[in-house]
Amino acid sequence: MRATLLPASLAIPAALALPGPAVAQLAVRAETVYTMAGAPLPDGVVLVGRDGRIERVGPAAEVRVPDGYRVLTARAVTPGLVDAHTVVGLAGLLNQPHDQDQLERSNPVQPELRAIDAYNAREDLVAWVRGFGVTTLHTGHGPGALVSGQTMVVKTAGSTVGEALVDSVTMVAMTLGPDVGRNFNNRPGTRARGVATLRAEFVKAREYAAKRARGGKGEPAARDLGREVMAGVLAGDLPALVTAQTAREILAALRLREEFGFRLVLDGAAEAYLVLDQIRAAGVPVILHPTMARHGGTMENATFETAVKLRDAGIPFALQSGYEGYVPKTRVVLFEAAMAVAYGLTVEQALAAVTIDAARIIGQDARIGSLERGKDADLALFDGPPLEHTTHVCAVLVRGVPVSEECR
Amino acid sequence: MPTAARAARTALACVLALPAAALAQERPLVVRGARILPVAGPPIERGVLVARDGKIIAVGAEGTVELPAGAEVVDATGKVVVPGLVDTHSHIGDGDGGDRSEPIQGDVRILDAIDPRSDGFRAALAGGITTVNVMPGSGHLMSGQTAYLKLRRGRTINDLLFCRDVLRDVCGGLKMANGTNPRGESPWPGTRGKAAAMIRERFVKALEYREKLRAAGTDSTKRPERDLELEILVEALDGRRVVHHHTHRHDDILTVLRLQREFGFRLVLQHVSEGWKVAPEIAAAGVPASVIVIDAPGGKLEAVDLSLRTGAILDAAGVLVGFHTDDGITDSRFFLRSAALAVRAGMAPEKALYALTMAGARMLDLADRVGSLEPGKDADFVILSGEPLALATRVEQTWVEGRKLFDLSDPADRLFAVGGWRAVRDAPFDHHDGMEGH
Numbered sequence: 001m002r003a004t005l006l007p008a009s010l011a012i013p014a015a016l017a018l019p020g021p022a023v024a025q026l027a028v029r030a031e032t033v034y035t036m037a038g039a040p041l042p043d044g045v046v047l048v049g050r051d052g053r054i055e056r057v058g059p060a061a062e063v064r065v066p067d068g069y070r071v072l073t074a075r076a077v078t079p080g081l082v083d084a085h086t087v088v089g090l091a092g093l094l095n096q097p098h099d100q101d102q103l104e105r106s107n108p109v110q111p112e113l114r115a116i117d118a119y120n121a122r123e124d125l126v127a128w129v130r131g132f133g134v135t136t137l138h139t140g141h142g143p144g145a146l147v148s149g150q151t152m153v154v155k156t157a158g159s160t161v162g163e164a165l166v167d168s169v170t171m172v173a174m175t176l177g178p179d180v181g182r183n184f185n186n187r188p189g190t191r192a193r194g195v196a197t198l199r200a201e202f203v204k205a206r207e208y209a210a211k212r213a214r215g216g217k218g219e220p221a222a223r224d225l226g227r228e229v230m231a232g233v234l235a236g237d238l239p240a241l242v243t244a245q246t247a248r249e250i251l252a253a254l255r256l257r258e259e260f261g262f263r264l265v266l267d268g269a270a271e272a273y274l275v276l277d278q279i280r281a282a283g284v285p286v287i288l289h290p291t292m293a294r295h296g297g298t299m300e301n302a303t304f305e306t307a308v309k310l311r312d313a314g315i316p317f318a319l320q321s322g323y324e325g326y327v328p329k330t331r332v333v334l335f336e337a338a339m340a341v342a343y344g345l346t347v348e349q350a351l352a353a354v355t356i357d358a359a360r361i362i363g364q365d366a367r368i369g370s371l372e373r374g375k376d377a378d379l380a381l382f383d384g385p386p387l388e389h390t391t392h393v394c395a396v397l398v399r400g401v402p403v404s405e406e407c408r
Numbered sequence: 409m410p411t412a413a414r415a416a417r418t419a420l421a422c423v424l425a426l427p428a429a430a431l432a433q434e435r436p437l438v439v440r441g442a443r444i445l446p447v448a449g450p451p452i453e454r455g456v457l458v459a460r461d462g463k464i465i466a467v468g469a470e471g472t473v474e475l476p477a478g479a480e481v482v483d484a485t486g487k488v489v490v491p492g493l494v495d496t497h498s499h500i501g502d503g504d505g506g507d508r509s510e511p512i513q514g515d516v517r518i519l520d521a522i523d524p525r526s527d528g529f530r531a532a533l534a535g536g537i538t539t540v541n542v543m544p545g546s547g548h549l550m551s552g553q554t555a556y557l558k559l560r561r562g563r564t565i566n567d568l569l570f571c572r573d574v575l576r577d578v579c580g581g582l583k584m585a586n587g588t589n590p591r592g593e594s595p596w597p598g599t600r601g602k603a604a605a606m607i608r609e610r611f612v613k614a615l616e617y618r619e620k621l622r623a624a625g626t627d628s629t630k631r632p633e634r635d636l637e638l639e640i641l642v643e644a645l646d647g648r649r650v651v652h653h654h655t656h657r658h659d660d661i662l663t664v665l666r667l668q669r670e671f672g673f674r675l676v677l678q679h680v681s682e683g684w685k686v687a688p689e690i691a692a693a694g695v696p697a698s699v700i701v702i703d704a705p706g707g708k709l710e711a712v713d714l715s716l717r718t719g720a721i722l723d724a725a726g727v728l729v730g731f732h733t734d735d736g737i738t739d740s741r742f743f744l745r746s747a748a749l750a751v752r753a754g755m756a757p758e759k760a761l762y763a764l765t766m767a768g769a770r771m772l773d774l775a776d777r778v779g780s781l782e783p784g785k786d787a788d789f790v791i792l793s794g795e796p797l798a799l800a801t802r803v804e805q806t807w808v809e810g811r812k813l814f815d816l817s818d819p820a821d822r823l824f825a826v827g828g829w830r831a832v833r834d835a836p837f838d839h840h841d842g843m844e845g846h
Binding site: 295343392 | 702706711742745749798799800826827828829833
């Protein structure tokens, strides 16, 4: 998000976003370096600077590792994985009421709910996914409400939200379809009622923004935290992340976008394969459901091959761990990317869906998602082909600091 | 039983069994060219498998096996052939067991509720599964009798059962559970201690019932009044019916072992999420364990310490280890992956393949029928595109008793393998519904 364009209330105080600790200088040498900025590099080196950023990436024959650098070796290294959409950190391991903060059920429209106020940086699930190479989470309020709240981007390191934070307000999470009514006692009771309610919210937000903009003329509108956020969506500062599994819901989301002109990111999109032309024509990216998501409910027509179909249609997409209500409490994007390969993506395409393409969709590709000079030194080190079931993640670095060195 | 009645029942059984028998192929079948992993022995490069009438006749290296004349020949050059997979714990088939009336319902049979035409069976075939233990849920201390099924193309439940006569044979196991799932308001137990006491009480009754049966001997006038549940518990006490016990936490696992020691029933531990904490105890009890492999811990309190290493640790301790899908919890189509993740966490690949096949067969008392590729066993096998645990490997064909029942190259089958528009019309097993969960 472009923080400068938002009301001050939306931007987190800069002091909270602490710089990473000073790191020892370090080099990673791997038989294959998946830079995600060009073809994989055989026998490459990644140099990590003291600032936790990537100093240099290149063939081992050309990059001299300076004296005093700690050298980690691996069969393969990739950028730290980016989970394009999760609720981890708001949703906890225990699955008891006190550790489930991803969905507030008092009202189906609550854009004012901030992710930073609910994120538990010490949550065990954060450590779990980190152990499998995930260094960045786009997390926050989950699917299940018409407007469930805000999302944010964090690193999987740090013991407070401030230490973990990358972007305090990234998108506004919305959901279309029958799942919403189930969570809110039939409010809305139908698909069409849900869309009508959302349209009304956007109309009110537009009026609110106009009133606030009038400034001195007449009585200014009182601040409304929710409308403020919806106005941010209308102004193009915040994308709407709309969970829409069936073709009907996907088309409804595209209609809303056309009517109100907001930036749309489709989420879930189980039946995207039925409306590829419409999605492509709208130029909308998709954060696809986990490859192994269960085929039931609104996802009853899901397939393991939608990633391939999005690829073939030229639609930008990323993979996500999504939301799980039971066992397992989260999925792991490393595994979901692997299964996308089993069902037709190439290894590089699947890696892109959990690195650079994911970073681009969440607006962080200038900082993460590929191994390039100046980007954060977030790395995952593997002892074999990264996506094979039996390969291990043997080290994970966040901003140049090893946060996991156990082969998992 | 009077001879006439027995004869009538046998006749009935034959009628019931006919459709399955009629399905078995008449022409001999030869599968050649593949690397065969028979599980019963070392891998066979360029192996040959010969089957007739649904049974394996020979397995061996090319040139060492006599090829019958007039056989249907399947060229599997470059492929890998493994035994049909055995899923020791699944909820496919749209069935359910006990209702909410009481926590102990051993009299309930899931075979009375299974839809033999359920799409879930076709999806399971797409995952290479040919034998499955379909269980009622874990929201009860005892939720009912399970069904051991062969995934033949069936019109009736009888077409799928291993047993021949549901009135006389043991057609499955007995599902029990402890921990958090079977807890609730009275008459459900509110504590772990109460749960164990209720089960002990029931098995004490079963011991008394068995004594009465034994005392009566062949004198039918002295027999106790029939009790549909106690009859089943007596089968368990006698070792003719295996108890499949859902249990996650280390102390709950030990409680099950304690009950088993007290009453002597045959037991398979199911799930064993914290089995890694009590591996020596499980090994000492000589009880097998079927492990669920889950991508992350949590989702319920007793699964927070779940470890991907459980399979490896139990195996190293000497426990017979199998796997299960618990489908809906994991998808039958990803069953091979469960074993692959266990290998990732330290299990030997050949042990993992054994766990997917032969170990499961032993846990279901079906080792004489399935679980390995050996002469005399059912001709259930899977043709894989590559090594079983490799990411890129696909199940290309699944054969049951010498008949090809899944073929990835067939668009209708492929739909079940990958999903898509209207691929699955089953109501998925509702694992989010509180106590009815797993």
